[in-house]
Amino acid sequence: MLKTIAQRLFGALPNVIGVVIVTFILTRALPGDPAAYFAGAAATPEAVEQVRRQLGLDKSLPHQFLLYVGDLARGNLGNSLSTGQPVLPEIATRLPASLELTLCGLVFAMIVAIPLGVLAATRPGSWIDHLCRLLATAGVSLPTFFTGLLLAYIFYYLLGIAPSPLGRLDVVFSAPPTVTGFYLIDSLFAGDLELFWACNMQLMLPAITLGLFVMAPIMRMTRAAMLGVLSSDFIRTARASGLSRTTVLYRYALRNALLPVVTTLGMVFSFLLGSNVLVEKVFAWPGIGSYVIEALVASDYAPVQGFVLTMALLYVLLNLAIDILYGVIDPRVGVDG
Amino acid sequence: MSANGVSATKTAPGWRATLRHAQYVATDNPVTLGAFVLFLLFVLLALCGPWIAPYDPLASDTAAALQGPSARHWFGTDALGRDMLSRIVVATRLDFGIALCAVFASFGIGAALGSIAGFYGGWADRLIGRCADTIMAFPLFVLAMGIVAALGNTVANIILATAIINLPFYVRVARTEVNVRRHAGFVEAARLTGNSEARILARHIFPNVLPPMMVQISLNMGWAILNAAGLSFIGLGVRPPQAEWGIMVAEGATHIISGEWWVALFPGAALMLAVFCFNLLGDGLRDIIDPRRRT
Amino acid sequence: MNERIPLLKVDGLTVEFRTRSGVVRALENIDLEIFKGETVGVVGESGSGKSVLSYAILGILDAAGRVTAGSAVFDGMDMLHARESELEEIRGREASMIFQSPRTALNPIRKVGKQIEDILLRHGSVTRAQARERAIEMLGKVRIPDPARRYDAYPFELSGGMCQRILIAMALACEPALLIADEPTTGLDVTTQAAIMDLVRELGRRRNLATLLITHDLGMAAEYCDRIVVMHAGHVVETAPTAALFRAPRHPYTASLIAATPRVEVSLRQLASIPGKLPDLRRTDLPACRFSERCARRETACDAPLPRTHIEPQHMVACWRPL
Numbered sequence: 042m043l044k045t046i047a048q049r050l051f052g053a054l055p056n057v058i059g060v061v062i063v064t065f066i067l068t069r070a071l072p073g074d075p076a077a078y079f080a081g082a083a084a085t086p087e088a089v090e091q092v093r094r095q096l097g098l099d100k101s102l103p104h105q106f107l108l109y110v111g112d113l114a115r116g117n118l119g120n121s122l123s124t125g126q127p128v129l130p131e132i133a134t135r136l137p138a139s140l141e142l143t144l145c146g147l148v149f150a151m152i153v154a155i156p157l158g159v160l161a162a163t164r165p166g167s168w169i170d171h172l173c174r175l176l177a178t179a180g181v182s183l184p185t186f187f188t189g190l191l192l193a194y195i196f197y198y199l200l201g202i203a204p205s206p207l208g209r210l211d212v213v214f215s216a217p218p219t220v221t222g223f224y225l226i227d228s229l230f231a232g233d234l235e236l237f238w239a240c241n242m243q244l245m246l247p248a249i250t251l252g253l254f255v256m257a258p259i260m261r262m263t264r265a266a267m268l269g270v271l272s273s274d275f276i277r278t279a280r281a282s283g284l285s286r287t288t289v290l291y292r293y294a295l296r297n298a299l300l301p302v303v304t305t306l307g308m309v310f311s312f313l314l315g316s317n318v319l320v321e322k323v324f325a326w327p328g329i330g331s332y333v334i335e336a337l338v339a340s341d342y343a344p345v346q347g348f349v350l351t352m353a354l355l356y357v358l359l360n361l362a363i364d365i366l367y368g369v370i371d372p373r374v375g376v377d378g
Numbered sequence: 379m380s381a382n383g384v385s386a387t388k389t390a391p392g393w394r395a396t397l398r399h400a401q402y403v404a405t406d407n408p409v410t411l412g413a414f415v416l417f418l419l420f421v422l423l424a425l426c427g428p429w430i431a432p433y434d435p436l437a438s439d440t441a442a443a444l445q446g447p448s449a450r451h452w453f454g455t456d457a458l459g460r461d462m463l464s465r466i467v468v469a470t471r472l473d474f475g476i477a478l479c480a481v482f483a484s485f486g487i488g489a490a491l492g493s494i495a496g497f498y499g500g501w502a503d504r505l506i507g508r509c510a511d512t513i514m515a516f517p518l519f520v521l522a523m524g525i526v527a528a529l530g531n532t533v534a535n536i537i538l539a540t541a542i543i544n545l546p547f548y549v550r551v552a553r554t555e556v557n558v559r560r561h562a563g564f565v566e567a568a569r570l571t572g573n574s575e576a577r578i579l580a581r582h583i584f585p586n587v588l589p590p591m592m593v594q595i596s597l598n599m600g601w602a603i604l605n606a607a608g609l610s611f612i613g614l615g616v617r618p619p620q621a622e623w624g625i626m627v628a629e630g631a632t633h634i635i636s637g638e639w640w641v642a643l644f645p646g647a648a649l650m651l652a653v654f655c656f657n658l659l660g661d662g663l664r665d666i667i668d669p670r671r672r673t
Numbered sequence: 674m675n676e677r678i679p680l681l682k683v684d685g686l687t688v689e690f691r692t693r694s695g696v697v698r699a700l701e702n703i704d705l706e707i708f709k710g711e712t713v714g715v716v717g718e719s720g721s722g723k724s725v726l727s728y729a730i731l732g733i734l735d736a737a738g739r740v741t742a743g744s745a746v747f748d749g750m751d752m753l754h755a756r757e758s759e760l761e762e763i764r765g766r767e768a769s770m771i772f773q774s775p776r777t778a779l780n781p782i783r784k785v786g787k788q789i790e791d792i793l794l795r796h797g798s799v800t801r802a803q804a805r806e807r808a809i810e811m812l813g814k815v816r817i818p819d820p821a822r823r824y825d826a827y828p829f830e831l832s833g834g835m836c837q838r839i840l841i842a843m844a845l846a847c848e849p850a851l852l853i854a855d856e857p858t859t860g861l862d863v864t865t866q867a868a869i870m871d872l873v874r875e876l877g878r879r880r881n882l883a884t885l886l887i888t889h890d891l892g893m894a895a896e897y898c899d900r901i902v903v904m905h906a907g908h909v910v911e912t913a914p915t916a917a918l919f920r921a922p923r924h925p926y927t928a929s930l931i932a933a934t935p936r937v938e939v940s941l942r943q944l945a946s947i948p949g950k951l952p953d954l955r956r957t958d959l960p961a962c963r964f965s966e967r968c969a970r971r972e973t974a975c976d977a978p979l980p981r982t983h984i985e986p987q988h989m990v991a992c993w994r995p996l
Contacts, residue, residue: 315519
């Protein structure tokens with residue numbers, strides 16, 4: 042078990058190296074003057090020169106790369122132009138907000154998509170099946186930012202059910218004391234149920250918006266996997282043994298079908314992390330997505346670089362976790378002989 | 379889909395049979411037919427947009443700002459008094475153009491690279507695979523953001539970024555399809571008749587690889603439009619006063635919360651329709667080409 | 674043949690499958706009976722409908738399959754017209770089945786001991802602990818070495834023969850009256866085949882189990898069955914006690930089958946193959962005797978609906994010109 046985890050960690054290394062190289066190219070090795078980017082649009086030629094020396098942009102590329110890697114290892118992601126503050130601590134503070142949103146979106150998507158997929162698979166070709174597939178296609182066609190706006194319009198402006206889409210918490214409340222950075226968990230730790238509910242309400246619309254987009258691949262994969270599993274030999278054995286319909290469907294079929302679904306989670310996270318930015322803008326969610334959008338508007342370049350690097354490394358970690366999870370739930374994996 | 383060895387440059391099912399099958403799928407699948415009609419409509423708008431738009435999409439008229447849909451302005455006006463309908467119609471050309479260029483660029487390069495990787499194997503395969511994996515190591519939209527931010531806020535860079543992040547899909551599909559056919563009978567026959575390896579790849583294998591790629595292209599068009607719109611929404615790429623669906627939704631975002639819904643809704647609906655249309659087309663194409671792979 | 678009333682009596686069973694390319698008339702007018710304690714073999718070529726017969730009896734046909742006529746009375750209840758809930762009670766408890774390709778017939782990600790337990794918990798009012806004990810006991814009964822440890826094994830860790838023993842353990846865990854064995858030894862090596870069949874026979878004898886053995890292997894049928902039912906293209910063509918069948922087959926198809934079976938004393942060159950192939954069961958113009966188009970003894974009388982001639986009380990042949 043430990044051996045397979047170590048193997049997977051090792052296998053993720055090339056990706057990490059690739060990510061570092063690509064972000065290096067994107068920031069230092071492109072046409073144009075990187076120093077001018079970092080110095081900002083309003084910088085004088087002297088300021089640009091100073092930045093160039095500071096960041097070592099006058100040195101050779103291989104040398105720059107070593108400096109870059111050294112900086113990363115020390116946690117130095119540069120400083121934001123507009124605030125003057127270092128980028129990494131800011132990202133670290135804002136990361137839990139984005140993570141909470143992403144994970145809730147994923148949970149919502151799975152809660153809806155998996156049962157729908159099972160339902161569609163048990164009635165192939167029926168109108169339910171066609172409806173599910175149509176819903177899935179529609180879900181993936183909706184631009185995330187548009188869905189968010191629509192939901193906010195309908196549920197906040199028209200119906201008044203949802204709270205105002207302005208961040209993680211209504212102004213009357215103050216954030217719970219930080220344990221994990223996840224407001225939902227922290228408010229429970231603090232025993233404050235009212236706060237918990239308020240955070241929940243603020244989370245709902247953004248999480249649903251995020252989840253809607255990834256419902257489609259999850260539903261399709263569940264449906265396809267279930268269809269495949271339901272026609273397999275061991276399901277026939279289970280039926281012939283008189284096992285109840287629910288046992289056959291859930292304990293035997295679905296558990297097996299979930300394996301390929303887990304493998305799609307990698308792609309799902311790619312969408313989630315990307316759409317995160319859009320949702321954060323629509324709902325003014327104070328995560329790293331908003332951070333990078335503000336930076337873009339101000340042509341502040343270091344935060345953008347930090348953002349891309351952080352998201353990429355986070356994605357590599359998530360993929361690693363999925364790999365390991367798969368190895369845990371499928372007993373056949375890891376028997377590499 | 380077995381290949382007959384006779385005329386290896388033909389795609390395996392003859393085109394007449396494909397047409398008949400397409401008819402069967404169309405009648406069997408009215409939704410796909412509808413999507414195709416919608417697609418043609420969009421193409422028409424993209425081609426003739428500027429001429430059929432009732433107003434100048436850039437002409438602002440602050441007196442008429444933020445008016446709801448009316449007889450004069452079917453889709454209302456935005457914050458600067460510009461006619462929404464005209465802007466949406468004209469934006470069709472820009473969005474479709476971006477998606478088309480991006481998808482065909484990534485298809486062209488990706489298919490070529492994937493075919494080389496699948497056919498020759500060895501270090502070419504490993505190198506190309508490594509590059510594709512590196513791209514896939516990023517959440518794709520984030521990588522697109524990084525590219526556009528690094529290279530500059532232009533439409534050309536949106537196209538480039540979208541093309542780059544779509545490359546791995548085509549590389550992978552092409553590589554698998556070519557790899558599967560590498561030792562097929564008709565390829566061996568072509569070798570025996572003295573064709574060079576490169577020629578075999580280009581003229582014999584590649585046309586057989588095209589059909590599954592068509593499905594990918596259609597699905598990618600929808601995804602490329604979403605990508606471009608997303609980038610514009612956060613301020614990367616298309617800049618005001620250009621008319622583009624994504625940036626129009628962004629402009630409408632601030633107003634929708636205060637009730638002026640038409641500024642964001644109509645461009646968003648247009649976006650959704652276009653992407654939906656491409657997704658349905660892709661599904662329909664998949665049914666035509668390989669019903670076994672339906673999901 | 675210990676009781677006058679058969680444990681399972683199939684009467685006029687007719688099964689169809691709706692497919693894109695037409696309706697497949699898989700079974701037509703099948704009569705079959707099996708008594709407590711006896712082993713009946715159902716033999717025939719691939720595609721003769723042997724497996725479909727067993728699926729139809731247990732009610733686990735594909736969604737595309739339909740029983741259009743007939744009855745299958747098991748212990749007083751017509752399985753073909755019973756409710757699904759009633760069938761679920763019977764399956765695994767009164768009537769069980771084992772399949773070919775044993776490794777794929779087991780849930781790949783569930784421990785084998787647990788799979789036996791699932792059946793015990795479903796059909797009996799036992800506690801978890803009792804079920805586990807009984808499962809280990811069953812593993813011992815089917816001669817799996819070190820059963821307590823093998824309880825935690827997964828199918829991919831076991832050989833084909835061991836997987837088949839697990840399936841037998843699952844099938845016999847609730848002491849059923851009828852065991853349907855669908856090609857249980859296909860894919861196993863010869864030594865394992867014999868071991869499995871011996872195990873089934875021994876366990877069956879102890880419980881007075883009625884066994885329906887479906888196989889294309891005539892040699893195996895000769896060795897383990899009391900009576901044999903010969904099927905061809907969805908029809909029963911001959912039923913007889915084993916010795917009588919092999920000594921004097923009366924249906925031309927049975928004779929050809931026996932002649933085509935490799936035996937020690939016959940060289941491969943001498944083996945006769947049966948000309949032609951199974952008729953396409955989607956045809957709407959299928960002849961009354963589905964073997965007639967391949968039969969050397971065919972005459973005009975053969976176009977009439979098949980008779981059921983009892984040459985002896987136990988020996989039935991469906992032919993106008995029996996040998």
